[in-house]
Structures are given as C-alpha cells and as structure tokens.
Amino acid sequence: MQAALKPTPCLNVPLYASVARLGFRRQFAYPQAALWGLITNLFFGVLRIAVLVALFGNTPQVAGYTVQDAITYTGLTQAFIMALSLFGWTDFMRTVHRGEVASDLLRPHDLLAFWAAQDAGRAAGQFVLRGLPMLALFALIWGATFPAGLGGWTLTTLSLLLAWACGFAFRFLVNCAAFWSPDAVGFGRFAWAVLGLGSGFLMPLAFFPLWFQNVLAFTPFPSMMNTTVEIWLGVKTGAEAWTALAVQLGWALLLFGVAAFVLSRGLRRLEVAGG
Amino acid sequence: MLRAQARSQAVYRVSFALDALGSALITLAEFAAFALVLPRFGSLSGWTLGEVSLLYGLAEISFVLMDLLFGGFDAPNLSQHVRSGSFNTFLLRPAPLRLQIFGSDFALRRITRVFLAMGILAYGVMASGAILTPEAALLLAGSVLGMIAFFGGLFVIGGTLTFWTVESVEAMNVLTYGGRTLISYPMDIYGQFLRKTFTYLIPAAFLSYFPVLHVLGRPLPDGLPPLAAYLSPLVGPLMLAAAFAFWRVGVRHYGGTGT
Numbered sequence: 001m002q003a004a005l006k007p008t009p010c011l012n013v014p015l016y017a018s019v020a021r022l023g024f025r026r027q028f029a030y031p032q033a034a035l036w037g038l039i040t041n042l043f044f045g046v047l048r049i050a051v052l053v054a055l056f057g058n059t060p061q062v063a064g065y066t067v068q069d070a071i072t073y074t075g076l077t078q079a080f081i082m083a084l085s086l087f088g089w090t091d092f093m094r095t096v097h098r099g100e101v102a103s104d105l106l107r108p109h110d111l112l113a114f115w116a117a118q119d120a121g122r123a124a125g126q127f128v129l130r131g132l133p134m135l136a137l138f139a140l141i142w143g144a145t146f147p148a149g150l151g152g153w154t155l156t157t158l159s160l161l162l163a164w165a166c167g168f169a170f171r172f173l174v175n176c177a178a179f180w181s182p183d184a185v186g187f188g189r190f191a192w193a194v195l196g197l198g199s200g201f202l203m204p205l206a207f208f209p210l211w212f213q214n215v216l217a218f219t220p221f222p223s224m225m226n227t228t229v230e231i232w233l234g235v236k237t238g239a240e241a242w243t244a245l246a247v248q249l250g251w252a253l254l255l256f257g258v259a260a261f262v263l264s265r266g267l268r269r270l271e272v273a274g275g
Numbered sequence: 276m277l278r279a280q281a282r283s284q285a286v287y288r289v290s291f292a293l294d295a296l297g298s299a300l301i302t303l304a305e306f307a308a309f310a311l312v313l314p315r316f317g318s319l320s321g322w323t324l325g326e327v328s329l330l331y332g333l334a335e336i337s338f339v340l341m342d343l344l345f346g347g348f349d350a351p352n353l354s355q356h357v358r359s360g361s362f363n364t365f366l367l368r369p370a371p372l373r374l375q376i377f378g379s380d381f382a383l384r385r386i387t388r389v390f391l392a393m394g395i396l397a398y399g400v401m402a403s404g405a406i407l408t409p410e411a412a413l414l415l416a417g418s419v420l421g422m423i424a425f426f427g428g429l430f431v432i433g434g435t436l437t438f439w440t441v442e443s444v445e446a447m448n449v450l451t452y453g454g455r456t457l458i459s460y461p462m463d464i465y466g467q468f469l470r471k472t473f474t475y476l477i478p479a480a481f482l483s484y485f486p487v488l489h490v491l492g493r494p495l496p497d498g499l500p501p502l503a504a505y506l507s508p509l510v511g512p513l514m515l516a517a518a519f520a521f522w523r524v525g526v527r528h529y530g531g532t533g534t
Contacts, residue, residue: 036445043449046469047456054320054464055312062315186294186384193300202308207315 012109016117023121027129034129037082041134045078049142063206064235072145073204075138076229082126084164084225086201088192089119089171090185096178101270111267112172112260119168147232155241159228162248167224169255170195176259179266200226206235220251280381291384299387302335306395322461325402326491332396333415333483334459337422339388345427346380347434350444354437357529372526373519376434403491411490414505418486421507422458425482426451428511428518435518435525450477458483463496470496481510 027034052070060066065073081087092115095101104111138144147156174191177184196202198221205213205226216222227244230236236244284291309331313324346352353376356362365375400407433447454477462470462484474480474497481503485495489504 033445040445040448040453043453044456047453047460047465050465050469051309051319051460054460055316057316057318057320059316183294186291186297189297190293190300191297193297193304197304197308202305203312207312209311209314212311 015109016113019114019117020121020124023118024125025121027122027125038130038133041078041081041130042137045074045134045138048074048078063204065204065206065233068143068145069233069235070204071142072138072233073229075135075142075144076232077201077225078138079127079131079134080225080228081201082130083123084167085123085171086167086192086196086199086225088188088195090175090188092172092175093178093184093188096175096266096270097182097184105267112256112263115172116168119171120164123164123168145233148234152231152234152237155245156228156232158245159231159241159248162245162252163224163228165252166220166248166255167195167199169252169259170220170224173255173259173262176262176266179269195221195224198222199224200229204229206230220255223248223251280378281383284383295384295387298384299391302339302388302391302395306331306335319461320464323403325399325404326487327460328395328399329403329405329487329490330399330461330483331459332392332394332399333418333487334422334455335392336389336396337419337483338426338455339385339392340419341423341426341430343381343385343389344377344423345430346382347376347378348427348430349380350430350433350437350447352380353434354441354444357437358441362529366530373522405490407490414486414490417505417508418483421509421511422482424511424515425479426454428514428516429454431515431518431522435522438525438529454479478506478510481506483507 049071052074053067056062056067056070077086092101095104101111104114107114135144139146147153170191174188175184177187181187198216198219200222205216205222208216227236227248231241231244309327310324313319313327319327342349353362356365365372368375399405405411429447429451433444433451436444436447454473457465457469457473458479462473462480465473470480485499485504486507488495489501495501495503
C-alpha cells in the first residue's frame with residue numbers, strides 16, 4: 001500500500017488521451033438537459049446585454065469597448081461558463097471526501113495529469129455542446145463579432161487553451177482543500193465567488209476602476225478568461241497580446257506547480273489519516 | 276425541526292463561518308461588479324446606484340429568505356428525495372407533508388446574505404433620497420412578502436414537476452433565478468417586449484419594480500394607476516396558492532403510481 005500510494009509519475013500519453021476522450025464523450029449523455037441549459041444561458045445573456053446596453057446609453061466607447069464589443073463579450077462569457085467551469089467545480093473534492101481517491105492512487109498514473117486530461121476532455125465537450133451553439137446564436141441574433149484573421153484566431157485559440165489551463169489548476173488547487181477539511185465546499189464557494197469577479201465573468205475588467213484593475217493584475221484571475229476575451233475582441237493586439245499570453249503561460253506553470261506540490265502534501269496527509 | 280437543523284449546522288464553527296462568508300461573497304461579488312462599474316458610465320438609463328440598490332436589495336432579501344423557507348421544494352432537492360425514495364418517508368411521517376418539506380433545506384449559512392442584502396437596501400434608501408414614510412416602509416415590506424410568496428410558488432411548481440420528469444426542470448431556472456436577476460434592475464432597460472411580458476403575462480413587475488417607482492415618486496409605466504404599486508402582497512400569495520393547487524395534483528399523481 002505504501003508503495004502504491006506513491007505512484008511514480010509516468011507520462012502515459014495513450015492513457016491520458018483516452019481519459020480525455022471519455023471525458024469528452026460523457027458530456028453528450030444528457031442532450032435534453034444541455035438544451036435546457038442552453039436556453040437558460042441565453043435568457044441570462046439577454047438580461048446581461050440589457051444591463052450593458054443601458055449602461056452604455058449614448059456613449060460610443062468605454063475603455064476600448066463599443067456596445068457591440070460588450071454584446072460579444074456577453075456571448076463569450078455565456079459560451080465559456082460550462083467549458084471553463086466558471087460556476088465552480090467540485091469533482092475532485094468529492095473523490096477525496098468519499099475516499100475514492102485511494103483507489104485512483106492504486107492505478108499507475110500521475111493523479112494531476114489524469115484529472116487534467118479528464119477535465120480537458122470535459123471542457124472540450126462542453127465547448128462543442130454548449131459553447132459553439134451559444135456563439136452561433138449570439139452571432140445570429142445580436143451580430144456578435146469574431147476574431148480578426150488567421151493571426152486573431154491563432155492568438156485567441158492559444159489564449160483560450162491557457163485560460164483553461166490556469167482555470168483548471170486553480171480549481172484543482174481549491175479542491176485540494178478537501179484533504180485538510182471535511183467540509184471544503186464552503187471554501188470552494190468562497191473561491192468561486194472570487195473567480196467570478198476576478199476573471200471578468202461578471203463584468204469586463206476594463207470597466208472597473210483603475211485601482212481595482214491594478215489589484216487584479218497581481219492575481220491569476222484575469223488569465224482565466226478576461227485575457228481571452230480581450231484578445232478575441234482585438235482590445236489587445238500584436239505585442240500587447242503576446243505579452244498577455246506570456247503572462248497567462250506564467251500563471252499556468254506556476255499554478256500547476258503549486259497544485260502538484262499541494263497535492264503531494266495532501267496525499268501524504270491522506271496516508272497518515274487512512275493508514 | 277428548523278432549530279435542530281440550525282444547531283447541527285453550527286456545530287463546526289470554522290467551517291460554518293467560512294461557508295457563511297462564502298455565501299455572502301456571492302451576493303457581494305455580483306453587486307460589487309455592478310457598483311464599481313456604474314460610475315464609469317454615469318447612470319443606468321437614468322437610474323443612480325442608490326436607486327438601483329433599492330431594487331437589488333429588495334430582490335436579494337426576498338430571494339434568500341424564500342430560499343431558506345422553500346429550499347426543500349427546489350427541484351434539485353426534491354427530485355433527489357423522489358429518486359432516492361426518501362420522499363416516501365415524508366409521506367409516512369405523521370406530520371403535514373408540506374410542513375416537512377418547508378425548511379428541509381434550511382441552510383443557515385445564507386443568513387449572511389440576508390444581512391448583506393439589508394445593507395444594500397439601507398444604502399439604497401439613504402442614497403436614493405427616497406423619503407421613508409411609514410406608508411413607504413409598509414409598501415416595501417409588502418413587496419418583500421409578495422416576492423417571497425411569488426418565488427416560493429415558482430419553487431413549488433418546479434418541485435412538483437419532478438414527480439413527472441427529472442430532466443427538463445432546469446427550465447424553471449429561467450423563471451426563478453432568471454426572474455430574480457430580471458427584477459434586480461429597473462425594468463425599462465429590457466425593452467417593450469420583455470417588460471410587457473413580465474408585467475402582464477408573468478406579473479413580476481408588480482413585485483418590486485412598481486413599489487420602488489412609487490416610493491421614488493415616479494409614475495408607473497403604461498399609465499397604470501398608483502394603486503398598482505400596492506398589489507405585490509396580492510400577486511405573490513395568488514401565485515403561491517396556484518402553485519400549491521398544482522402541488523396537490525402532483526402528490527396525488529405520485530401516490531397514484533405507487534412507486
């Protein structure tokens with residue numbers, strides 16, 4: 001048991017690929033629920049657009065955003081909600097609380113990579129199932145705009161992947177609280193509220209007062225969505241966009257590093273507790 | 276029963292405090308996102324932050340109190356009872372069924388959200404310059420009661436639907452959580468179609484939008500008489516009564532299948 005609980009990290013690519021594929025396919029199990037989810041998200045989109053349009057009034061541009069940009073922003077956030085788990089994510093926490101994590105550890109794989117692969121598949125599935133239709137609807141109904149040219153698409157895609165990476169590592173880190181607290185859900189609730197505000201899910205960060213933007217600039221939260229939106233809209237282009245990507249990459253590496261460290265500490269604790 | 280639930284939740288103090296704080300932060304983050312951004316734009320189609328705070332505070336107080344009371348009827352909770360079969364235990368117990376489900380999800384942590392919402396409302400009263408005469412205070416209190424009954428009714432309807440189907444109850448979220456968000460802001464921002472739908476088809480505008488307009492001394496839309504601002508305590512209970520009528524049909528159906 002002792003040896004089994006300390007799996008040697010091996011990068012078994014075919015294994016992670018099939019884990020990701022399963023995570024992807026699982027999202028399509030309940031098409032009816034997905035349809036209702038889409039309708040709900042669209043309705044909230046309508047409400048959020050109304051607030052933003054009313055805020056703009058007759059002002060043509062605020063902080064580099066036009067009304068049309070604000071509408072596209074709303075479409076993007078509504079499209080990313082499920083893929084980037086902006087309402088929170090407690091799957092890993094649950095396996096720790098239920099003790100299922102112990103049997104996961106018996107398998108010869110790296111736990112963090114395993115969950116990352118599974119979540120990547122889940123995110124991709126949700127993006128196809130809920131994100132793309134949402135973007136199509138926003139484009140049809142409100143004329144949401146798309147990235148400009150091949151360069152724009154490349155930057156946006158890279159940024160979206162990095163946003164997922166930062167977001168996943170952060171969510172996983174929050175879930176690791178389950179090793180220390182039998183009731184980590186409350187801690188999670190706290191974290192998801194901060195994520196909603198700091199990632200630009202509730203409002204584009206550029207609209208916030210400068211002091212608040214400066215505070216957020218020291219956190220990884222803007223990298224989890226706001227950066228992608230700004231690159232999509234072309235608010236950030238060229239060298240500025242590449243710098244933003246570098247910041248995202250930096251946070252992704254750091255967060256994955258911290259997550260791996262905390263996970264190993266948590267697992268050691270699990271040994272003490274579980275015997 | 277409520278006391279027992281409250282006591283059990285307060286046993287783990289640190290965890291409870293964190294949970295309560297996290298709950299409050301949900302309200303705070305959402306409101307802060309709006310409050311921090313508004314100065315940049317000036318106003319929300321002529322509404323100041325104080326004036327919007329009245330609507331936002333009222334909606335939040337009502338919705339959270341409603342959630343405390345009616346949480347057991349919420350579709351995800353009730354469908355779990357129905358699917359796991361523990362709903363049968365409710366039916367067997369020698370206590371009124373509805374009373375048992377009332378407060379069966381009494382999440383005490385939400386109490387911080389009530390306090391926060393009260394703070395937002397208090398700010399609204401001070402900053403909007405609304406003169407809080409006893410009559411106005413009574414009008415706002417009636418608005419809260421009406422909303423608790425109205426949204427409670429929606430929860431009961433959503434819960435009742437789970438006797439027939441599990442999958443499509445998510446549609447109720449449009450009306451419950453969507454409705455809460457809708458009435459947190461002045462309704463004139465939604466355009467004619469949505470505003471009229473939520474005035475005459477789904478009478479949500481009567482709940483808090485009209486009372487707040489009246490307290491602010493503004494005329495009601497469509498030339499409605501000022502009396503329409505006083506209808507919240509009537510509209511809400513009517514919805515709740517209709518919901519419970521539907522509930523009785525649902526329970527009979529549930530008992531009928533013999534599951």
